[in-house]
Amino acid sequence: MLIQQLSSKPKSNITTAITAHGVGMVFKSDSQKFQALADINLSIPKGDIQLLMGPSGSGKTTLISILAGLMTPTAGNIQLLGEEITSMSRKQLTQFRRHNIGFVFQGFNLFPALTAAENVEVSLNIKGIGGRKGKNEAQMLLAAVGLEDKGKMLPKNLSGGQKQRVAIARALAGDPQLIMADEPTAALDSQSGQAIVEILHQLAKKRGATVLIVTHDPRIVNVADSILYLEDGRLQPPKFTPTG
Amino acid sequence: MVSIARKNLLEDIPRFLVAQAGIMFAATLVTIQTGILNGFSRSTVLLIENSQADIWVSAAKMEHFEETEPLLMAQVEQATQVKGVKQAEPLILGLGKWQTKMGKLNSVRLVGFAIEGELFQPGNIVKGERTVLKKPYTVMADESRLTELMIKNIGDTAAVTSLPVTLGAIAQNSQSIVAPPFLFSSLENVNTYLNSGFTVELNCTMEEGGENLNCTKVYLKTPEKLATPPIKPLSLTDPITHILIKAEPGQDLTTLKQRLAAALPGTVANTTAEMAAKTSTYWKDRTGLGIILGLGAAVGIIVGMVVVSQILYASVSDHLKEFGTLKAMGASDLMIYGVVIEQSLWMAVMGYLPAMLICLGVSSWAATKGIIILITPGTGVGVFGIVVTMSIASGLLAIQKVTHVDPAIVFKA
Numbered sequence: 342m343l344i345q346q347l348s349s350k351p352k353s354n355i356t357t358a359i360t361a362h363g364v365g366m367v368f369k370s371d372s373q374k375f376q377a378l379a380d381i382n383l384s385i386p387k388g389d390i391q392l393l394m395g396p397s398g399s400g401k402t403t404l405i406s407i408l409a410g411l412m413t414p415t416a417g418n419i420q421l422l423g424e425e426i427t428s429m430s431r432k433q434l435t436q437f438r439r440h441n442i443g444f445v446f447q448g449f450n451l452f453p454a455l456t457a458a459e460n461v462e463v464s465l466n467i468k469g470i471g472g473r474k475g476k477n478e479a480q481m482l483l484a485a486v487g488l489e490d491k492g493k494m495l496p497k498n499l500s501g502g503q504k505q506r507v508a509i510a511r512a513l514a515g516d517p518q519l520i521m522a523d524e525p526t527a528a529l530d531s532q533s534g535q536a537i538v539e540i541l542h543q544l545a546k547k548r549g550a551t552v553l554i555v556t557h558d559p560r561i562v563n564v565a566d567s568i569l570y571l572e573d574g575r576l577q578p579p580k581f582t583p584t585g
Numbered sequence: 586m587v588s589i590a591r592k593n594l595l596e597d598i599p600r601f602l603v604a605q606a607g608i609m610f611a612a613t614l615v616t617i618q619t620g621i622l623n624g625f626s627r628s629t630v631l632l633i634e635n636s637q638a639d640i641w642v643s644a645a646k647m648e649h650f651e652e653t654e655p656l657l658m659a660q661v662e663q664a665t666q667v668k669g670v671k672q673a674e675p676l677i678l679g680l681g682k683w684q685t686k687m688g689k690l691n692s693v694r695l696v697g698f699a700i701e702g703e704l705f706q707p708g709n710i711v712k713g714e715r716t717v718l719k720k721p722y723t724v725m726a727d728e729s730r731l732t733e734l735m736i737k738n739i740g741d742t743a744a745v746t747s748l749p750v751t752l753g754a755i756a757q758n759s760q761s762i763v764a765p766p767f768l769f770s771s772l773e774n775v776n777t778y779l780n781s782g783f784t785v786e787l788n789c790t791m792e793e794g795g796e797n798l799n800c801t802k803v804y805l806k807t808p809e810k811l812a813t814p815p816i817k818p819l820s821l822t823d824p825i826t827h828i829l830i831k832a833e834p835g836q837d838l839t840t841l842k843q844r845l846a847a848a849l850p851g852t853v854a855n856t857t858a859e860m861a862a863k864t865s866t867y868w869k870d871r872t873g874l875g876i877i878l879g880l881g882a883a884v885g886i887i888v889g890m891v892v893v894s895q896i897l898y899a900s901v902s903d904h905l906k907e908f909g910t911l912k913a914m915g916a917s918d919l920m921i922y923g924v925v926i927e928q929s930l931w932m933a934v935m936g937y938l939p940a941m942l943i944c945l946g947v948s949s950w951a952a953t954k955g956i957i958i959l960i961t962p963g964t965g966v967g968v969f970g971i972v973v974t975m976s977i978a979s980g981l982l983a984i985q986k987v988t989h990v991d992p993a994i995v996f997k998a
């Protein structure tokens with residue numbers, strides 16, 4: 342009920358960044374059908390850091406892909422920043438992602454042939470920020486993640502934690518309101534994982550961005566505003582609510 | 586803008602070099618084949634194109650420059666009378682036998698022209714002078730055929746059709762690749778050579794063991810003993826081969842051709858361009874050389890396409906996740922295709938440039954051997970077009986793969 346009320350409000354007053362209503366996902370392969378998600382309803386307030394946890398195979402990646410507009414659900418609908426994305430064309434979705442979503446991946450997904458600065462610059466280029474401005478902004482973003490002196494290095498010469506920091510700088514390019522991160526610390530040792538979480542938390546809060554983090558990592562729980570649990574493709578009632 | 590395309594290409598240098606070698610090979614093959622074809626067909630029409638004539642009058646049965654029936658010297662005079670003709674000069678072509686001092690025989694094509702005239706230009710004279718050809722029994726040959734004639738320099742002697750011959754001048758860019766060596770001289774000299782009969786001797790010896798009979802046909806007396814009858818001026822009944830016509834300024838060549846044909850029955854009049862086209866077409870079509878060289882060029886293009894698409898496809902496959910990431914981050918299709926196309930264009934350019942250097946090198950080396958590999962700016966532009974098209978076509982194949990990338994792969998480990 343609450344969800345519908347929210348989505349009917351005018352955009353300027355929207356306080357909810359991500360809303361899902363009755364979302365389901367069925368994977369069909371040849372003769373088999375697999376219900377990966379069922380009846381997902383959620384609403385994530387703007388500026389929140391939202392964790393999505395659950396056992397392996399529970400559908401976390403599937404859900405974040407859908408919420409990020411990378412995958413179309415087989416049921417239900419989604420509003421991002423007050424815009425209905427489930428009915429958007431592929432082209433409109435691409436455009437929406439370009440201007441509103443930053444991504445952080447478990448495997449970093451940096452371009453191995455590009456330097457750290459260029460990796461960030463490409464993301465800025467996509468958002469229409471090029472030339473000198475793009476270069477300067479890339480340098481500023483790298484500085485924001487504490488890598489001001491690593492701009493000229495290739496990813497292969499950076500540590501895992503440094504790579505993920507480059508990826509965060511890239512995700513922040515163009516100041517998106519939404520940041521989607523799937524297991525951002527899974528490939529890192531606990532110390533760098535901790536550092537990544539702190540940077541993500543700090544920068545997101547400073548910019549007022551809404552962050553959705555899929556994770557197994559219990560240490561991230563400290564920075565979260567709230568946590569969703571997924572089991573067998575269904576959201577579970579909260580087991581634990583962090584402070585606030 | 587960050588050039589992902591260029592950086593991706595240079596990321597794997599060995600693979601890049603293999604690709605470049607492939608494209609270079611393809612471009613070189615196409616250029617050289619085209620160059621040989623152009624050089625070949627150009628060489629068959631060098632003498633026509635170098636001439637200052639507007640119109641060529643030849644026997645009606647003429648097939649091409651060298652294949653025709655005789656006209657008469659008297660017809661040159663008749664041609665001069667035709668309204669609109671400023672100048673008419675005869676050209677005589679005929680076959681002869683060249684015999685070196687060592688007794689080696691070689692067919693030669695005798696070319697007699699009006700030394701004092703202006704219409705016929707036997708290539709660039711690089712040694713000696715045009716006027717020296719007025720001297721009795723003096724000829725000029727093309728530099729590229731001196732070895733074949735077994736002479737080296739001005740003053741060297743041999744015999745043609747039982748008459749003596751002295752090399753008086755050396756030319757460049759005068760020789761058709763498909764013709765026997767041209768010997769340029771005055772109308773009178775050539776006429777004398779063509780009218781002199783030659784004696785034939787057959788000397789046979791038994792090989793040791795008595796198995797084979799070795800025979801040598803000797804067409805001539807030995808050069809030292811050659812008789813040198815005085816050179817006679819041409820009479821009106823002497824046969825000639827073509828009449829070169831210079832029109833009065835402002836003449837319409839089409840109507841002038843008609844007037845010439847009417848005034849000289851049994852002849853055909855062609856403009857210089859038509860004459861050249863007829864001749865080069867004859868050689869290209871009749872000899873099948875055009876097809877052979879065309880096939881070579883086609884093979885080059887196919888090899889190039891296979892190599893480029895192979896490399897591009899592999900490169901795109903290797904970077905599929907990156908393309909997915911670009912898509913997830915909101916890159917437009919245009920930008921993503923742009924990366925692949927830019928990559929293929931880089932490959933095209935980086936393969937083309939060294940190929941041209943190689944071709945120019947090969948062409949100037951071949952020129953010293955008397956083989957024309959004609960690389961015109963047109964060929965250069967054309968081959969670049971082919972290489973770019975070939976690379977983009979390969980790029981489009983690779984793009985198929987990118988189009989089907991699901992941006993959701995970015996979250997798959």
Ligand SMILES: Nc1ncnc2c1ncn2[C@@H]1O[C@H](COP(=O)(O)OP(=O)(O)OP(=O)(O)O)[C@@H](O)[C@H]1O
Nearest residue numbers: 368369370375377396397398399400401402403404
């Ligand atoms: N494209 C697909 N086709 C068919 N089944 C799929 C597809 N993607 C995911 N699944 C299935 O959906 C279920 C959920 O997968 P998902 O990747 O979302 O799980 P997850 O919670 O992210 O797991 P993990 O913690 O291991 O990353 C799995 O059983 C998986 O096999």
Ligand SMILES: [Mg+2]
Nearest residue numbers: 401402403523
């Ligand atoms: Mg997952």
